[in-house]
Amino acid sequence: MIFENNLAFAKQLDDQDTLKHFKEQFYIPVINGKESIYFTGNSLGLQPKTTQDYVTDELEDWANFGVEGHFHATNPWFSYHEIFPQQLSKIVGALPQEIVVMNQLTVNLHLLMTTFYRPTKERYKIICEAKAFPSDQYAIESQVKINGFNVDDAIIEVWPREGEHVITTEDILSVIKQHDHSIALVLFGGVNYYSGQVFDMELITRAAHETGAYCGFDLAHAAGNIELQLHKWNVDFACWCSYKYLNSGPGGVAGAFIHQQHIGNRNLQRLAGWWGHDKSTRFKMEKGFNPIESAEGWQLSNAPILSMAAHKAALDIFEDAGMENLIAKGKQLSNYLLFILDEINAGLKEKMIEVITPRNNKGCQVSMLMLQKGKKFLKH
Ligand SMILES: *Cc1c(COP(=O)(O)O)cnc(C)c1O
Numbered sequence: 001m002i003f004e005n006n007l008a009f010a011k012q013l014d015d016q017d018t019l020k021h022f023k024e025q026f027y028i029p030v031i032n033g034k035e036s037i038y039f040t041g042n043s044l045g046l047q048p049k050t051t052q053d054y055v056t057d058e059l060e061d062w063a064n065f066g067v068e069g070h071f072h073a074t075n076p077w078f079s080y081h082e083i084f085p086q087q088l089s090k091i092v093g094a095l096p097q098e099i100v101v102m103n104q105l106t107v108n109l110h111l112l113m114t115t116f117y118r119p120t121k122e123r124y125k126i127i128c129e130a131k132a133f134p135s136d137q138y139a140i141e142s143q144v145k146i147n148g149f150n151v152d153d154a155i156i157e158v159w160p161r162e163g164e165h166v167i168t169t170e171d172i173l174s175v176i177k178q179h180d181h182s183i184a185l186v187l188f189g190g191v192n193y194y195s196g197q198v199f200d201m202e203l204i205t206r207a208a209h210e211t212g213a214y215c216g217f218d219l220a221h222a223a224g225n226i227e228l229q230l231h232k233w234n235v236d237f238a239c240w241c242s243y244k245y246l247n248s249g250p251g252g253v254a255g256a257f258i259h260q261q262h263i264g265n266r267n268l269q270r271l272a273g274w275w276g277h278d279k280s281t282r283f284k285m286e287k288g289f290n291p292i293e294s295a296e297g298w299q300l301s302n303a304p305i306l307s308m309a310a311h312k313a314a315l316d317i318f319e320d321a322g323m324e325n326l327i328a329k330g331k332q333l334s335n336y337l338l339f340i341l342d343e344i345n346a347g348l349k350e351k352m353i354e355v356i357t358p359r360n361n362k363g364c365q366v367s368m369l370m371l372q373k374g375k376k377f378l379k380h
Pocket of ligand 1: 104105106107133135136189193218220221241
């Protein structure tokens with residue numbers, strides 16, 4: 001599409017937008033009496049107007065049923081989490097049995113690394129992106145230490161080339177090749193939280209598997225943003241949060257993916273809890289962990305229903321909108337923004353905005369460095 005930098009053109013795009021009515025389904029913060037233009041959905045997604053009712057319904061069931069709500073609530077709490085895999089399977093490209101909604105992101109990252117980071121004397125390294133989100137860096141560091149390895153030796157970060165912001169796929173693959181049989185795990189973000197770069201998850205997974213290592217992804221900035229095909233790409237595991245692109249509320253319940261080829265494997269190490277135990281014998285309260293043969297087998301605790309109600313409110317909207325439509329709109333919006341930023345730069349004597357997000361490898365995030373007047377732009 002050929003863009004134009006004027007209001008009439010932008011309004012025309014709005015008119016043609018089949019998703020435009022969805023905007024009315026969200027609360028948009030008002031600042032100094034003016035509805036804001038919200039660019040920080042990658043940090044905390046906006047609240048659907050339906051969320052309050054979904055949460056209130058659960059509070060009412062709790063008031064009316066007490067403990068019996070586990071079985072007699074409108075959506076019985078015992079099985080509430082079972083609602084999600086079907087809806088999320090379209091968002092992350094997975095089979096329903098490969099998905100479980102539980103805990104929060106960093107917790108899930110630790111649980112999955114406990115299963116998929118099993119270092120030996122020969123094979124103990126973790127390959128990851130440089131400047132990964134700090135929580136991921138801390139999780140990786142602590143896992144390496146718990147297993148008795150040295151952080152400087154075991155963690156191999158792939159960096160952008162000098163003066164660049166993007167990590168080339170070529171460099172990632174060559175680092176994986178170089179460390180080959182010493183790699184236990186390759187762990188990347190799906191989308192880098194800072195640069196907005198989308199990593200080639202399929203190629204990275206294939207390269208990791210060629211060395212005999214496991215491969216996992218943190219999809220905090222990818223789930224609800226870009227096309228994902230976790231099952232098809234043979235990704236071993238992944239996890240994501242629900243409060244960024246998925247609009248499910250601050251600190252909302254998170255998601256995890258474990259590939260089908262692993263879900264029935266009882267030999268995998270895992271941290272166990274009663275909600276991961278076989279449902280038919282769970283309440284016998286007996287010794288001996290017998291995991292559910294799906295991603296649910298990684299659950300620890302009974303489900304946080306209030307947080308899940310907020311998640312359900314959001315995912316019902318995603319279901320209505322359709323992930324392909326959202327991806328197409330995200331692409332168009334970010335491309336239009338890039339076009340306008342280019343126009344602004346072209347009209348200035350000195351370039352003001354450096355876009356660090358790769359143009360051909362992005363979701364809907366556009367990251368910019370302000371080369372001048374950065375402070376001024378920070379103010380509302
Ligand atoms: C947002 C984000 C987190 C935050 O972790 P929580 O456990 O949800 O607090 C972690 N990792 C990445 C990559 C993120 O983008």
